[in-house]
Amino acid sequence: MAKKSRNRPEEPLPLYDGKVVGPREPCPCGSGKRYKVCHGVPGATTFVKRPFAGLPQECDLVAMRELVPSATAPLTIKGHEDRTVLLASLLPLAAPAMARDSGQVWAGLQVQHSFGDPSREVAAALLLALQAEESGIVGMLEAPGPGPRLQDIVVNETIDVTVHDGFEFWIGDVEDRTGLEDALQQANEAATPTARLTGVEAAYWTNVGSKEHLRWVMPEPEDELLTALARLHVTRADVIVPGARFVGMFRALGLLAPVWDLPVGTGAEALEEPAAAFKVALDAALADGSDLTPEERSARAGLANRQVTIR
Template sequence: MKARASVETPGEVGPRQPCPCGSGRRYKACHGAPGGPAAIFVSRPFAGLPGECDIVALRELVPAATATLTLAPEVSPEREDRSVVLCSLLPMAAPAMVRDSGAIWLGLQVQHAFGDPSRDLAAVLTAALEAAAAGEPGIVGLTSDPGPGPRLQDLVDLDAPLDVTVHEGFDYWVADVEGRDDLAGALDQANEAAYPTVRLTQVEHAYWTNVGTKEHLRWVRPEPEDRLLDALARLHAAGEDRLVEDSRLVGMFRAHGLLAPVWDLPLGTGAEAIEEPATRFGEALERALADETPLTASERSARAGLANRQVTIR
């Protein structure tokens, strides 16, 4: 077991730089302002958690997925066997639900934002554990900034891997519910809004999706932004960033301190067809990441183009 230490990751953002929350305002006029939207802003809130990249993907990119969280025994010994399921989205975007069985579902795609999603998740999880212990099923949420407190890194076993299951829709919401007829309409509506998504098996943290008009690969990467941009620029300048014929690296998302490169894929490609190309690209990317020589003129130009095609989520 690793030491139970909270992972401190304050954002190093200049006052005149765009606020990393994605508001479009300068940091000094947003999260950096006295009395701004949050008392704190953590630029990489899930650092140190098992499956950090997948947690970011489930929070921002994947419609329907679950993963079991393992609580740290020292959090409370009697809760060690409590089932805690991390969910991309819960009904009504609920922060958490205590099921009739006593299991806890913790939602990632929520409406509130108080500066540190890891602390917010920990506050919701703590409240849900208390409700479950009291035998009180139902929705648990936040109505205001929870203030200082533990972060998710303090509550879970940092050695336990995060095993993600991507679902075709939201039927898992009601898998343990009898008499589902009154929920059928809402469930159908939710399922229709969920784009087909598959987590690749040969590389980590990469998700294929079909949005109807196009297919995409979205690959959340753990490397620091500058280092990753340099490596991607080297591959782009060398023409080595194409996965399959007519595919194109079109840009990247920035979310919670990580970058997620995005490729456009031709319709009909499918997830299986990009497993091996993604593996080859991953190997090439590792070599590029290890290259410390200065960028050439063409590589610097490619880097500038990639940097200009970033979209910050939240």
């Protein structure tokens, strides 16, 4: 019997979104592991690079999952139009979903598990909570398996995101709040002040104490967005407000989220007009089909090296 060649190249393995990745390449989920021992393991849950694509306010959903400490958005679920359903950035105990005593059903985006497709996981938790006969937490200790995703069950044409100062919404439908104050205070103290800008989509100001930031999740394809940002960087048109500094980007759930450091004391309101003006300049740069100058190519390479992946 002939021996198998040890030098035979391994075949790339397909991903859910139609792209391929080699077994020895880093897993696209951001775990730091090689693909063959992460989402490339036979039987592993398929990794979806852009899980919220096709949903209204995809960029805001990414922000709620990755960047915003406390936010909610009401959902209307197919077949359950009469139920009050709330999607939250974070629920108590980082629960995937909850069937509430009030009859409401909540789902959380920031959870402790990660099986490769947040859209499928949130949908599965929501449906379990909607079918629950008693109130309580819906857990998820293993991948949910085949089934509908949020894109299949959400009927909203728009999703209205509300950013909260803390987590008081956790007890908004609770009549007896005895014994809940301490846990709520602890959660509130851990939440950094955050506000969503109203004039542009999915741009969030936050105050982390020693600094303020603007973090803006953008829907454009990565290559096109990097090129446009490089054009603006060379002309310093990426300075949102005086004293601000464009510091790089997060890569989160298939989208880029540029980040600016802001002077302390800037606040969210002062960003509204500058952010709207920047969006106009960015759209013009995205429409510019001319070749990059040497300075712009250098800036683009520098921006590409300043990306951090959020799982």
